[in-house]
Amino acid sequence: MAAGAFGFKGCQKIRGPQIRTLLEAKDFILFDCDGVIWHGETAITGAAKVVSSLIRRGKNVVFVTNNCTRPRESYVHKFYRLGFTDVLLEQIFSSSYCSALYLRDVVKIRGQVFVMGCDGLRRELQGAGVPCVEEADEPDATIYDCALAEDVKAVLVGHDDKLTFLKLAKASCYLRDPECLFLATDNDPWHPLSGGRILPGSGSLTAALEVSSGRKATVIGKPSRFMFECISSQFSGVEPARCLMIGDRLETDMLFGSNCGFDTVLTLTGVSQLEDAQRYLDGEPAADRGLVPDYVVDSVADFLPAFEELDDEQSD
Known part of the structure; x- marks a missing residue:
């Protein structure tokens, strides 16, 4: 039975038997992480069992964050x-890892990369053999008198909780060279914190640099298709029609799935809620339809009854 054969796709709330039908039609299950399988340092109830059950049943499970x-x-x-x-290393596709692959394998960078981002991003690039500009400014250096690195062929923007005005100014200078690539790990605008506070995301830093440079960044992470190309390059036989994307954010996860031709499932344990999806479904323009999930579950724990039904069938 084809996925979607049990009813209209578009914000459809599904449960046990429908989830089972959907899973039977899929070979690759793609999960977002934060808000889907964990919140910070707390796993979402049932998520580990869902992942383990999928792997045990021979599904290819990957994590795209x-x-x-x-x-x-x-x-x-x-x-x-x-x-x-x-969960193994090769199942994890982060925007930092995919940025490293893009620089190394797609554009085959011949020069240095200026990173506006944290140490984790820099370490991922270095692990792929992509040379990064070393920061060695005096504490009181300014854009008027600091050294600018030679041979900077790309500026990469990611989450940077140590962002300074000097970093922003340097990146703006490098991007005056039209040959210098302008890349962003992702365009997430913000991330939720406890107590109603938010953390500005990579997208907010990218926006600042787009204004100062007068250029638009090429985004590597979701909703860009490039993350799917990374997965396809490392797993054989990945067909979009046999993929299922499970995420919590309409503007990244659902749009990524739509851009790649996947069926999508929104879980309501993270950023986006059903009324957000409904607004896109009911509103104009039609271009927003890519933000609408095909299916909705309250939590990935809703997948567990589908496995129990499969176990019951196999024991009959």
Whole structure:
């Protein structure tokens, strides 16, 4: 039975039997991380069991995250720490890792990269053999008198909680060279914190640099298709029609799935809620339809009854 054969796709709330039908039609299950399988340092109830059950049933499970603050090795440790004991390095596709692949394998960078980002992003680039500009300014240096590196062929913007005006000014100077690439790990505008506070995301830093440079960044992470190209390059036989994207953010996860030709599932444990999706479904323009999930679940834990039904069938 084809996915979607059990009813109209478009913000459809699904449960046990429908989820089972959907999973049977898919080979690759793509998960966002924060807001979907964990919140910070707390795993979402049932998420580890869902991931383990999918892997045990022979599904290809991959994790696609716009979080560029940690290298993939650090993600493996986090998965294990939170009870996801069967997740391997090669299943993790972060925007920092995909940025490193883009610089190394797609544009084949011949020169240095100026990074507006955290140490985790820099370590991922260095691990791929991509040379980064070393920051060695005096504490009182300004854009009027600081040294500018030679041979900067790309500026890469990611999450940077140590952003300074000097970094922004330097990046603006490098981008005056039209041959210098302007890349962003992702365009997430903000991230939720506890107590109703928010953390500005990479997209807010990219926007500042776009204004100062008069240029537009090429975005590597979701909703760009490039993350899917990274997955396709490392797993054989990835067909979009056999992929399912599970995420919590309409503007990144659902649009990424739509851009790549995947069926999409919105889980309501993160940023976007059902009424947000409904507004896009009911509103204009039609271009916003890519932001509408095909299916909706309250939590990834809603997948667990589907596995129990499969186990019951196999034991009959």
